[in-house]
Amino acid sequence: MTSNSEQLAVQERVALPTETMTIMMGPVHPAMHGTVRVVVTVDGERIVHADVQVGYLHRGFEKECESVTWGQVFPYTDRLNYVSPILNNVGYAMAVEKLLDLEVPERAEYIRVISGELSRIGDHLTCIAAIAMEMGAFSIFLYCVRARDIVYDRLEELTGARVTHAFCRVGGVKDDIPEGWLEKVRGGFDEITGVIDDIDGLLTKNRIFLDRTQGVGVVSMADAISSGFTGPVGRASGIDYDVRKDHAYGVYDRLDFDVPVMDAGDTFCRYYVRMEEVRQSLRIIDQAIDQIEPGPVKAEGAHRVVLPTKNETYNTIEGMIRHFKLVVDGIQVPEGEAYTYVEGGNGELGFYCVSDGSGVPVKVRCRPPCFIVTGQLGNMLVGHTLADVVPIFGSLNMIGGECDR
Numbered sequence: 001m002t003s004n005s006e007q008l009a010v011q012e013r014v015a016l017p018t019e020t021m022t023i024m025m026g027p028v029h030p031a032m033h034g035t036v037r038v039v040v041t042v043d044g045e046r047i048v049h050a051d052v053q054v055g056y057l058h059r060g061f062e063k064e065c066e067s068v069t070w071g072q073v074f075p076y077t078d079r080l081n082y083v084s085p086i087l088n089n090v091g092y093a094m095a096v097e098k099l100l101d102l103e104v105p106e107r108a109e110y111i112r113v114i115s116g117e118l119s120r121i122g123d124h125l126t127c128i129a130a131i132a133m134e135m136g137a138f139s140i141f142l143y144c145v146r147a148r149d150i151v152y153d154r155l156e157e158l159t160g161a162r163v164t165h166a167f168c169r170v171g172g173v174k175d176d177i178p179e180g181w182l183e184k185v186r187g188g189f190d191e192i193t194g195v196i197d198d199i200d201g202l203l204t205k206n207r208i209f210l211d212r213t214q215g216v217g218v219v220s221m222a223d224a225i226s227s228g229f230t231g232p233v234g235r236a237s238g239i240d241y242d243v244r245k246d247h248a249y250g251v252y253d254r255l256d257f258d259v260p261v262m263d264a265g266d267t268f269c270r271y272y273v274r275m276e277e278v279r280q281s282l283r284i285i286d287q288a289i290d291q292i293e294p295g296p297v298k299a300e301g302a303h304r305v306v307l308p309t310k311n312e313t314y315n316t317i318e319g320m321i322r323h324f325k326l327v328v329d330g331i332q333v334p335e336g337e338a339y340t341y342v343e344g345g346n347g348e349l350g351f352y353c354v355s356d357g358s359g360v361p362v363k364v365r366c367r368p369p370c371f372i373v374t375g376q377l378g379n380m381l382v383g384h385t386l387a388d389v390v391p392i393f394g395s396l397n398m399i400g401g402e403c404d405r
Helices: 004-015 061-067 071-078 085-100 106-133 138-159 181-187 189-204 207-213 221-227 231-236 267-291 310-315 317-328 369-374 377-381 386-396
Strands: 021-025 037-043 046-053 336-344 347-355 363-367
Touching: 037 377, 037 386, 046 377, 046 386, 061 071, 061 363, 071 085, 085 106, 085 336, 085 347, 106 138, 106 181, 106 189, 106 267, 106 386, 138 181, 138 189, 181 189, 181 267, 189 267, 207 267, 207 386, 221 231, 231 267, 231 347, 231 369, 267 386, 310 317, 347 369, 369 386, 377 386
Parallel strands: none
Antiparallel strands: 021 037, 037 046, 336 347, 347 363
């Protein structure tokens, strides 16, 4: 039996006034992917309100494009999503090619698919690594980086750059693939698959990981659709939509692959959809390697669009003049506007281009999937604890350059 004094002490503690606290997370914070600020109001450890603020990176991609030629935009697209840059290259190139009504050679399309899917694998491995590491699973991070290095090695051999690859060109790609490169790409499949299997065994049925991710940051299908979610985040909420399947571009209509879809819409589903997409990307690359045929990698006969070879530039007056005009004045893109979209690492990645007939764009507008999903982060955090901010935000895979463009 408790004494009267103990009962009074309990009543006094219950009656003590409480108030919420506002905490600033970011824009420079270990849990913030990139320069994002989240102002959270907490009642104890429970989040009652979250205000997500982007814009601290000051990327300025869309404005930068208005002062360079059409070809000089490519290195800017790399930095939109620096984890899967070739996918950005392809999306932008397709928009300009649509304005030019230009046909891309088949071999170049296959090279775009193979290199793009390698980029997608690197993107997903980076996201999985971040989700796991931020919850203390450091070994998973090391496994993912080991597999990602295989991807980076192949892309470096192809493009000459390890991280940001200005490899695509209007009308095709910069260069043909190196000799023996396709065999090297296929040679890395077993190790990448082995890493995914190891992560699957370590995380997917791990009780701690499940407790931290299942039922956390849930987005229903209805909310995902109304918010415009696409990509792995949308598919984790049950939206069976993939641009490669539903609006096939390049040579994706010739390739057989599945679109992983789950329906719980939580952090765990967003993690596992990416795991399965790595396997599907390997499947796509394997088929593309089997199907690719010899041929040109740049549009033939498009002398007003495609740069001449170095041999032509250095040894003929026509090649030198053509090179000079394309570099200094840029491609003279017909007046008009065009929108194209591809399946980026985080969903539907669109580019809207406007031309006035000159060599410099009037407007290059980007539809970034990261920005769409990050806009709903505040709603996803409400009701959860401060510790849940890390896995929820990590599962969205927000890339600063793409979000703050």
